Amino acid sequence: MQPRNQNHRHGLIAILPLALLLAACAAAPATTPTPTAAATPTATATATPTLVATPSPTAVPTPVPEPPLAVLAEGQELKVVTTQGVEQWSLSNAALEKIFGVSASQAQTQGFGINSEIAGSHIILFYSPTSTATKVVVLSRAGNVVGNATVSLDPQSFSQIEVSPSGTQWAWAVDQTPNATGNHHGVVEVGGLSEAVRTVYHWVAPVGFTETVAAWTNTGIIMFRVQSGGCGVGFHPDFASFVINPTTGSLSDLFSGNENYLGASSGVTVASLGNDDHSVLIDGVKYSESRSSIDGAYISPDGAHVAVSRINLSGGCGGSAPKLSVEMVTVANQSHVDLANLTALGWWNDTQYVANTSDGSAWLFTLAGKPVSEICPESSGWGYSGELS
Helix, strand or coil: CCCCCCCCCCCCCCCCCCCCCCCCCCCCCCCCCCCCCCCCCCCCCCCCCCCCCCCCCCCCCCCCCCCCCCEEEEEEEEHHHHHCCCCEECCCCHHHHHHCCCCCHHHHHCCCCCCEEEEEEEEEEEECCCCCEEEEEECCCCCCCCEEEECCCCCHCCCEECCCCCHHHHHHHHECCCCCCCCCCEEEEEEEEEEEEEEEEEEECCCCCHHHHHEEECEEEEEEEEEECCCCCHCCCCCCEEEEECCCCCEEEEEEEEEEEEEEEEEEEEEEEECCCCEEEEEEEEEEEECCEEEEEECCCCCEEEEEEEHHHHHHHHHHEEEEEEEEECCCCCCCEEEEEEEEEECCHHHHHHEEECCEEEEEEEECCCCCEEECCCCCCEEEEEEEE
C-alpha cells in the first residue's frame, strides 16, 4: 500500500469589531486630527521547506565462505587439516573419551568404539554404550560440540545410522518383524538436534528380504532391500534401492534387478551392474572398459562430473600391483577420460577432487588429473576420511 500525503490548510478569519467610543470630556477643546500617512504593507516571508535526503541503505558485504578442510582418520582418532596438510585440530582417544564421559579404565574394560561421519560443516560421532542405545555428538568444523542426542537402535536389524547433508539430522531403519518367518516389515525413522524422533516411512519387504537405510544425499534418504538373516549390510548386495523424501515420506524407485546403487545426488544416478563388472550406468548411459572393474564412483557437487574408480586386477599377476585409474565422466556430453594410477576418494568442490596415488598418499587434483597439493602422505599413517565445508 502506497502512503498518502495529506496537506491540511488552516484559514485564519480575522474579526474586527467596530466600537463606538463615547467620552464625556469637561470643557476640552476640539482637536483637529492630523492626516495619517497610509501604512506601507509589510511582506510576509514564506519559509521554504528543507528537503532531507533519505539515506541509502548500507550494503552488507557477502561473507566470504571459509575454505574446505580435510578430515583424516587413524583408527577412530581424527585430525582436521588444510589442503596443504596443515593441522587445525585433532581428536585423540582421550579427547573422545572426555566427549562421551567415559574414563580410560571404562574404555579399557568395556571397550570404546567410535564411528564418525562427515556431513556439511559437521563431524558426527556415534558411540553405543549398550546394545540398544547409540549416543550421537555433533561437532562444528572448529571442533566444538554443537549438540548431542541418543538413538534407540535394535542391533539385530543390522541397520546403520545415516546423516543428512546438513549434518544435523540422521535416519535409520527399524525391523519390527516379531519373528523370523513371513514378511519382514518396519519403519524408517528420523531424528536430529532439538528434534523429536519421527517416522517417515513404513516398509514391507518380500519374504527373505529386509530393508535398511544406506545413505542420505540431497536426493533423499536412500534405502536398500537386502537379504535377511546375514552378517551385516556390508556382506549383501542390494537387490533393489529406493529414495525416500524426508519431508513428505514419499518413495521412489532407484535401481533393481542387476543394477546396484553407487550414488544418487545433484540430479544424477550411478549404478554398477551385477552381471557386468566392467560397466557403470550414469543416468542410464553405460560406460564400459573390458580390462577393468568398477571400484566405486563419486558425483561432483554440481552433478556435472562423475569420478569412477576402476581397478585392473590382471595387472597384479606375477606379484605386480594392480592397475588403478579414475574414469572422469562429463555427464552432459557423455565424454570420459582415464586418469592413470589414481583412486577417487571424493570431491573437494565442483572442479577438484581427492584421490589416492599409487603410493597411497592423498592429493587434491584438477578434472584433468593435474596434482594441486598433497593432503596426506602415505607415511603419516593417516587416511582421508572426508571434507568439511
